Amino acid sequence: MRVGTSMQATGASGATKKKMTGYVGFSNYPNQEHRRSIKRGFSFTLMVAGESGLGKSTLINTLFESKVYPGKDDNAAAAAAAALGVVVGSEGAKTVEITSVSAEIVENNVKLRLSVVDTPGFGDSINNDQAWKPILENIESRFDAYLAQENRVNRSKIVDNRVNALLYFIKPTGHGLRAIDIEFMKNLHNKVNLIPVVAKADTMTPREVEQFKGKILADINFHGIQIFKPVSDQFDDPETIADNKAIAGKIPFAVVGSERLVERSDGTRVRGRQYPWGIIEVENEAHNDFVSLRQMLLRTHMEELRDATDVSLYETYRTQKLLALGHVQDNTVFREFNPRQQLEEEERVHAAKMQKLEAEMAAVFKQKVQEKEGKLRQSEDELYSRHKDMKGVLERQRGELEDKKRRLGISDAGMPVPAVGVQQHDGAQPAVQSKDKKKNRFF
Amino acid sequence: MASNDVQDYVGFDTITQQMERKFLKRGFNFNVILVGESGMGKSTLVNSIFASHLIDSQGRRAAQEVIRKTTEIAPVTQTLEENGVRVRLTIVDTPGFGDQCNNEGCWVPVIKYIKDQHAAYLERELKPQRDRVIVDTRIHACLYFLNPGSRGLRPLDVEVLKRLTEVTNVIPVIAKSDSMTIEERTAFKRRIKEELAFHRIVVFPYACEDDSEEDRVLNASIRELIPFAVVGSEEVMELDGKLVRGRRHGWGVINIFDENHSDFVHLRNFMLRTHLSDLVEVTAQRHYEQFRTSQLRQIKELRAQQAAAAATGGPHAMPTQAPPQAPVANVMQHQPMTQV
Numbered sequence: 001m002r003v004g005t006s007m008q009a010t011g012a013s014g015a016t017k018k019k020m021t022g023y024v025g026f027s028n029y030p031n032q033e034h035r036r037s038i039k040r041g042f043s044f045t046l047m048v049a050g051e052s053g054l055g056k057s058t059l060i061n062t063l064f065e066s067k068v069y070p071g072k073d074d075n076a077a078a079a080a081a082a083a084l085g086v087v088v089g090s091e092g093a094k095t096v097e098i099t100s101v102s103a104e105i106v107e108n109n110v111k112l113r114l115s116v117v118d119t120p121g122f123g124d125s126i127n128n129d130q131a132w133k134p135i136l137e138n139i140e141s142r143f144d145a146y147l148a149q150e151n152r153v154n155r156s157k158i159v160d161n162r163v164n165a166l167l168y169f170i171k172p173t174g175h176g177l178r179a180i181d182i183e184f185m186k187n188l189h190n191k192v193n194l195i196p197v198v199a200k201a202d203t204m205t206p207r208e209v210e211q212f213k214g215k216i217l218a219d220i221n222f223h224g225i226q227i228f229k230p231v232s233d234q235f236d237d238p239e240t241i242a243d244n245k246a247i248a249g250k251i252p253f254a255v256v257g258s259e260r261l262v263e264r265s266d267g268t269r270v271r272g273r274q275y276p277w278g279i280i281e282v283e284n285e286a287h288n289d290f291v292s293l294r295q296m297l298l299r300t301h302m303e304e305l306r307d308a309t310d311v312s313l314y315e316t317y318r319t320q321k322l323l324a325l326g327h328v329q330d331n332t333v334f335r336e337f338n339p340r341q342q343l344e345e346e347e348r349v350h351a352a353k354m355q356k357l358e359a360e361m362a363a364v365f366k367q368k369v370q371e372k373e374g375k376l377r378q379s380e381d382e383l384y385s386r387h388k389d390m391k392g393v394l395e396r397q398r399g400e401l402e403d404k405k406r407r408l409g410i411s412d413a414g415m416p417v418p419a420v421g422v423q424q425h426d427g428a429q430p431a432v433q434s435k436d437k438k439k440n441r442f443f
Numbered sequence: 444m445a446s447n448d449v450q451d452y453v454g455f456d457t458i459t460q461q462m463e464r465k466f467l468k469r470g471f472n473f474n475v476i477l478v479g480e481s482g483m484g485k486s487t488l489v490n491s492i493f494a495s496h497l498i499d500s501q502g503r504r505a506a507q508e509v510i511r512k513t514t515e516i517a518p519v520t521q522t523l524e525e526n527g528v529r530v531r532l533t534i535v536d537t538p539g540f541g542d543q544c545n546n547e548g549c550w551v552p553v554i555k556y557i558k559d560q561h562a563a564y565l566e567r568e569l570k571p572q573r574d575r576v577i578v579d580t581r582i583h584a585c586l587y588f589l590n591p592g593s594r595g596l597r598p599l600d601v602e603v604l605k606r607l608t609e610v611t612n613v614i615p616v617i618a619k620s621d622s623m624t625i626e627e628r629t630a631f632k633r634r635i636k637e638e639l640a641f642h643r644i645v646v647f648p649y650a651c652e653d654d655s656e657e658d659r660v661l662n663a664s665i666r667e668l669i670p671f672a673v674v675g676s677e678e679v680m681e682l683d684g685k686l687v688r689g690r691r692h693g694w695g696v697i698n699i700f701d702e703n704h705s706d707f708v709h710l711r712n713f714m715l716r717t718h719l720s721d722l723v724e725v726t727a728q729r730h731y732e733q734f735r736t737s738q739l740r741q742i743k744e745l746r747a748q749q750a751a752a753a754a755t756g757g758p759h760a761m762p763t764q765a766p767p768q769a770p771v772a773n774v775m776q777h778q779p780m781t782q783v
Binding site for chain 1: 448480481482483500502503504505506507542543544545546547590591592593594597598599602619621622624625690691692693694696697699703704769783
């Protein structure tokens with residue numbers, strides 16, 4: 001395809017923007033990618049953290065509409081404990097454990113390998129100073145495992161276990177973040193996509209929820225904590241931008257989870273919690289932000305979460321780790337290879353070389369010329385002085401010859417001349433003679 | 444018959460009215476301490492129970508405010524009057540309790556405060572010339588706020604409750620219980636009762652041998668309800684044409700006075716209408732006496748030590764006849780550190 005005559009460089013890449021006159025078909029590429037990724041399947045690792053009793057497991061089960069965490073019913077646990085004759089919970093979990101549950105869920109032929117990592121025992125002890133450390137270590141060990149796989153010789157099968165998102169459950173106190181929340185978030189916000197969630201939103205009235213969210217955001221900004229926010233870029237359509245803004249405005253999400261169905265006054269059955277004073281519905285946007293959370297986590301921003309994990313969080317970790325290990329950054333490998341540029345460069349180098357040679361030769365030549373000139377001048381001077389000498393000699397000889405001529409009585413015209421005392425040979429005589437001659441002539 | 448009654452009527456049954464009159468004149472003190480993490484609704488509950496804005500929430504308001512590093516003690520005293528009966532009510536709030544990452548020892552200031560009040564009373568009692576009526580600053584009731592939804596008592600709860608029940612009457616309360624459905628609430632209460640029994644933590648009301656039958660029945664019904672699942676509110680709103688205190692959600696309105704919604708009414712009645720004098724009396728008879736006994740024993744031992752030292756070492760004799768207050772005070776200072 002011939003490129004048009006006007007070659008304007010547009011955009012940072014320097015590529016020209018050209019309008020095509022017919023349908024080419026490369027716009028089908030995303031569909032091809034889509035088919036391939038469906039075949040491959042996706043993996044998503046979600047971590048939940050927060051004190052016990054905030055409804056983490058219930059929320060997970062509600063989000064994925066399946067019993068990812070079985071048997072989280074109090075009754076079931078208590079019954080089991082009673083059967084064993086043990087009163088559970090008094091000693092509590094003194095350390096933070098990390099438990100992981102994996103499930104493969106299929107929806108519309110899309111396979112999702114979902115892993116949920118729970119952190120029981122977080123924040124339950126008296127001293128919770130180090131409660132966040134096991135969680136951080138777990139996240140970093142997953143990064144390390146990925147790094148090791150990347151550095152293998154055969155990289156065809158890489159299993160991605162990195163944590164894509166961390167839902168942090170905040171207790172609904174109404175007073176902003178607690179010390180343990182701030183500690184946790186400050187230590188983990190640059191290793192994982194943090195999504196703060198206000199647990200048990202049915203504790204608070206709508207006005208209290210708004211105030212609480214405001215206080216939480218103020219605390220987050222004050223401490224410089226980075227949380228995951230859905231951002232729109234210039235390529236999105238206005239509807240997506242509006243959706244993203246709506247979702248971002250609800251962060252942190254105030255959610256309620258429930259695995260049970262309850263019957264409403266009009267007879268329909270919905271997932272919710274039944275109180276003597278009313279029913280709170282999980283999927284009612286007016287009652288809580290569960291729908292927005294699900295939307296962001298699963299329906300719109302799952303890929304962005306995975307991307308952010310891979311591109312920014314993991315890369316930052318990798319850079320730090322490798323630099324810490326002593327690798328040095330060598331930037332010369334980043335120079336671009338452009339043949340024309342290289343040729344030009346070579347030419348320039350060559351021309352420069354030539355110029356140098358020329359200059360040298362010119363200098364040498366000049367020097368030699370100067371030497372030769374000097375020599376010639378010298379010989380010229382010699383010749384001149386010799387010439388002068390020889391001329392002097394010749395003059396004398398001629399003087400002598402003329403004397404001789406006069407003595408012999410030959411005049412200038414070749415006629416004999418009377419002898420007038422020609423026999424003197426000194427120089428003065430001829431001169432007087434000539435003067436006299438001249439005198440004579442002029443009178 | 445009738446004539447006998449009129450002539451044989453002695454009239455000492457009017458003692459109750461005489462006591463009442465005295466009470467009305469004198470008024471009485473009632474001191475409550477609130478122990479629980481920030482954000483549990485302590486201030487709101489107290490303001491709801493006494494139907495007036497007594498204390499302000501001590502929670503952190505702005506992001507710039509620093510999280511408290513230790514538990515503070517913030518007593519607020521006010522005089523309330525109802526039907527001619529005056530009460531000097533002191534509410535002691537404990538901001539900072541359980542709020543840090545490391546909560547080791549966050550109960551120490553609380554226990555110390557309670558013991559200090561016992562000590563102050565003992566000091567005044569031991570004075571040769573004491574006031575006719577000693578101002579009673581001893582803590583009569585401690586409302587301990589439990590987290591709703593946890594799997595029972597947390598390690599912090601166990602530690603603190605063990606220590607609190609030794610020095611004062613503890614009434615455990617489930618804070619913000621509107622986050623639990625009725626079944627969850629029942630299960631949680633059962634769990635808490637089991638764990639309290641397991642750790643041998645004795646909460647108020649205590650069983651006493653000389654309880655009358657109706658007392659026993661009443662106490663048994665109270666014990667069924669413990670811990671009280673409460674909801675507090677300072678907002679008054681209209682519900683079915685009546686003005687009630689409640690919380691308005693988008694999906695329902697909680698009426699804190701409704702027995703089906705919360706145990707607020709039971710708690711209030713228990714604390715104020717039926718067991719108020721019990722709380723004061725038990726504090727004086729049980730906790731204060733325990734404290735007094737241990738203190739006097741210590742003083743006696745200290746005096747014995749000093750006497751022994753004076754007898755054995757002449758030049759090194761320590762002053763034996765120190766005034767009663769001083770050793771009490773000295774021992775007081777050591778007390779919280781060793782026993783807490």
